[in-house]
Amino acid sequence: MSSQIPMVDYLRLGDDPRLVAHECEQCHARYFDHRIACAACEGESFRDVEVDPTGEVKAFTIVSLAAPGIPVPFVAALIDCDGTSVQANLVDVEADPEHVTLGMKVALTTYSLGTDDQGVEAIGFGFAPVP
Amino acid sequence: MADDVWILGIHMTKFGKHPTLDTIDLAAEATRGALSDGGVTMKDMGLIASGNLLAGGHVGQTLQKAIGQTGIPVINVANACATGATALKVCVMALRSGEADMALAVGVEKLAGAGLLSGGSRADDGGSWTPEGRYGAVTAVDGRIGTATMPGVFAQIGMEYGHRYGGTSFELFAQISEKNHAHSTLNPLAAYSKRFTLDEIMNDVMIAYPNTRPMCSANCDGAAAAVLVTGAKLKTLSLEQQRRAVKVAASVLTTDPWEEGCQVLPNVNTLTKAAASQAYEAAGIGPDDLDLVELHDCFATAELVHYDNLGLCEEGGAPDLFRSGATWRDGRIPVNVSGGLESKGHPISATGIANVWEIATHLRGEAGPRQIDGARVGLAHVIGLGSACGVHVLERSAA
Numbered sequence A: 001m002s003s004q005i006p007m008v009d010y011l012r013l014g015d016d017p018r019l020v021a022h023e024c025e026q027c028h029a030r031y032f033d034h035r036i037a038c039a040a041c042e043g044e045s046f047r048d049v050e051v052d053p054t055g056e057v058k059a060f061t062i063v064s065l066a067a068p069g070i071p072v073p074f075v076a077a078l079i080d081c082d083g084t085s086v087q088a089n090l091v092d093v094e095a096d097p098e099h100v101t102l103g104m105k106v107a108l109t110t111y112s113l114g115t116d117d118q119g120v121e122a123i124g125f126g127f128a129p130v131p
Numbered sequence B: 001m002a003d004d005v006w007i008l009g010i011h012m013t014k015f016g017k018h019p020t021l022d023t024i025d026l027a028a029e030a031t032r033g034a035l036s037d038g039g040v041t042m043k044d045m046g047l048i049a050s051g052n053l054l055a056g057g058h059v060g061q062t063l064q065k066a067i068g069q070t071g072i073p074v075i076n077v078a079n080a081c082a083t084g085a086t087a088l089k090v091c092v093m094a095l096r097s098g099e100a101d102m103a104l105a106v107g108v109e110k111l112a113g114a115g116l117l118s119g120g121s122r123a124d125d126g127g128s129w130t131p132e133g134r135y136g137a138v139t140a141v142d143g144r145i146g147t148a149t150m151p152g153v154f155a156q157i158g159m160e161y162g163h164r165y166g167g168t169s170f171e172l173f174a175q176i177s178e179k180n181h182a183h184s185t186l187n188p189l190a191a192y193s194k195r196f197t198l199d200e201i202m203n204d205v206m207i208a209y210p211n212t213r214p215m216c217s218a219n220c221d222g223a224a225a226a227v228l229v230t231g232a233k234l235k236t237l238s239l240e241q242q243r244r245a246v247k248v249a250a251s252v253l254t255t256d257p258w259e260e261g262c263q264v265l266p267n268v269n270t271l272t273k274a275a276a277s278q279a280y281e282a283a284g285i286g287p288d289d290l291d292l293v294e295l296h297d298c299f300a301t302a303e304l305v306h307y308d309n310l311g312l313c314e315e316g317g318a319p320d321l322f323r324s325g326a327t328w329r330d331g332r333i334p335v336n337v338s339g340g341l342e343s344k345g346h347p348i349s350a351t352g353i354a355n356v357w358e359i360a361t362h363l364r365g366e367a368g369p370r371q372i373d374g375a376r377v378g379l380a381h382v383i384g385l386g387s388a389c390g391v392h393v394l395e396r397s398a399a
Helices: B023-038 B059-067 B083-097 B150-165 B170-184 B198-203 B239-244 B269-283 B300-309 B318-323 B348-363
Strands: A004-006 A018-024 A046-050 A054-063 A074-081 A084-090 A105-115 A121-129 B005-012 B048-051 B074-077 B102-109 B206-209 B222-230 B246-255 B292-294 B377-384 B388-396
Touching: A054 A084, A054 B150, A074 B150, B005 B023, B005 B083, B005 B348, B023 B059, B023 B102, B023 B222, B048 B059, B048 B083, B048 B348, B059 B074, B059 B102, B074 B083, B083 B102, B083 B222, B083 B246, B083 B348, B083 B377, B083 B388, B102 B348, B150 B206, B150 B300, B150 B318, B170 B198, B170 B300, B170 B318, B222 B348, B246 B269, B246 B348, B269 B300, B269 B377, B269 B388, B292 B348, B300 B318, B300 B377, B348 B377, B348 B388
Parallel strands: A004 A121, A084 A121, B048 B074, B048 B102, B292 B377
Antiparallel strands: A018 A046, A054 A074, A054 A105, A054 B206, A074 A084, A105 A121, B005 B222, B005 B246, B102 B222, B246 B388, B377 B388
């Protein structure tokens, strides 16, 4: 497993992958980037918390024009994971408005981004529909 | 009590492709137009606030070298798509503080042919996966973790409104675009002034569902400029200058306060609601007093949410407001009679002054065939992602 690296540092790999947010100890605001202080309350202490790996799509778009190297169309979505907003691509779903709907239930999943010259495999994440 | 501030002269260039004019030419044309419109010269200006994003950051001084170096302070401003409104706000602050009695705000951009504007991404350099940046990303994340491209961000903003309140659809968003393109046919300064049918809009190239190409703001070249003056100084000018002056009843700039999710998908609602509320209070009016509104329809999906954010309808009532026909030019509260950013165009830093020009031109009764009859009060709104919101409320001169 040491030959894997997450696409971003807030994705924790393992048997049960999770997104991990930095939560302000004072006001519980959650962030995915590294922090100097809390934008909500100016607190300077944070703890890492697991984000619920399931959620509900509260906004999406189907992108047909993107940066070079990004396959289109793809679905970008804002997902409400039990009160924490997460931005992610929806995966394992047809990228059309018949298959993607507001309010649909989704769950975290991971996929390979490929292996580099040192044999390290990068792992990305997305959210897939759940029945 | 700080003095009133008025627009003495204002001008916008034609928006569109200007292959033979550079950034300074466009800024100079807008500035000369605003000075001439106000019956003043560069020698009368006490300050210049100059807005531009893409030409290197010193447009104000280069503009002076093109049309008038008088040694006055220049403040070069940048605030994303709210840059023009920010230049105006800087002038208003300078006049209210007594630092100057006349000031020039100018915004200019050369954007024709620019491609997709995104929130930034990083190129893959191959070799080995190396975590970089605030998220420790080993690769460019735009397109892999959602989208930071503008059409996609604003698509989600419209969809989120639909999820929260209901009543939206691809067709509804396309109808908003249909309205603005119809309005543009009366605006000779618009980059595009072609009417589209609803079918044409819905079947055009999809950029980021539900925004098709005509539902996106048009990248183009353009500039706009305004001369602002204190009420005390205005009283010393001619009766004709006083008659055509337009009162800046409110000039408000806000940023987005923290709210859950605001660093995941930009929240354009909180800061617009705050700006609108502050502007109505400063002007002593309510949304029902407005005769016309120019709001930031960078995408059709954005126009809808701003009906609500500016208080033009009850919370959640934006789809019903639009379907009632109220925001067409013959409706109760005409919105974007210029054609909006979708057809007039969006040369970023010029936009926040050009929409004030549109309102001022109606208040002066000089809008020709697209005049909103009897317009007395209007509101101009812009949003720059990041975020900044500018709202200006303008009133016709009583003289």
